[in-house]
Amino acid sequence: MHPGPPLPPAAARLTRRRALALGLAAGGLGLAAPVLAGCATASSDDGPDPLIPLVTRARADADLVTAVLAADPSLTGQLDPLRAARSAHATALEQEIARVAGTTTPVPAPAPATSRAGADLNSVRQAVADAAREAAGLVSSVPTARAGLVGSVAACCAAYSAVLGAPPTS
């Protein structure tokens, strides 16, 4: 026998019971991330980069806020930080797409966002709620190198959704 520090724990499995316990945090933003069936380490070499829809949505959201503010400048203080955040999301996501594309295949540029009719505060509420949901849905399946970025985008959009309020139910 030799003295020494205690051995680190062997890789242990998170039991279903315990996973549920950690998942049972109190409170909620209505941000129920779906449990994806896919494996988190699944290869994404095939097909377009899964972050492209997030870039497209982020750019569209920034454009939507621009349209809303043009119609109602009194919302500037409330919504201009959101426009900046969604633009920052698009830039950060594009950088990550380019990082991966640099070693694989070129990624097509996201489609330009089109202007929207009926741009108002409720449409922004719906947009950030949708954005939070979309990004949260990717968090489970992206590689570790991307999980922080996608998680931050989801958390930011969820926080805006909490602050702006839920969109009216149709």
Added chain:
Amino acid sequence: MSVPIDDEAVAALQRALAAEHAALWSYTLILAFVPADQAAVARQDIAAHRTLRSQIEQTLTDVGARPVSAQPAYATPVPVTDALSAGRLAVTAEADALAAWRSVLEHTTNQQLRIAALKALSEGTVRASRWRAATGTTPTIPSLPGIVR
């Protein structure tokens, strides 16, 4: 299929636990300096951090790791002497916790742990935004919580 919680994920959870310990210590100090309305918010935040702390401790224990203990005291970036400096300590404590939870996301492929970390990151962003608003810190909601302050 569950992905194992490996040593890397355990280390990230230990860092998150350390951040939760620090946040709880900070809020105890904050309570002494903020007015009643902010104290009510702080108590809600304390409850949230206690929940996260116990969840991490239980998870670590279940996978055979010994949860890190709280320090007896922590050094604040600036002395806390009034409501504003107390609020700024809350901003710092929440930012540290957000960074730790983001790190959990980046150090595991376990889906349940990812989802739990995202929940903590999202709810922590809302907590942080309240203290950022109270202290005039902009943007009120950080664009990339856990990455950019």
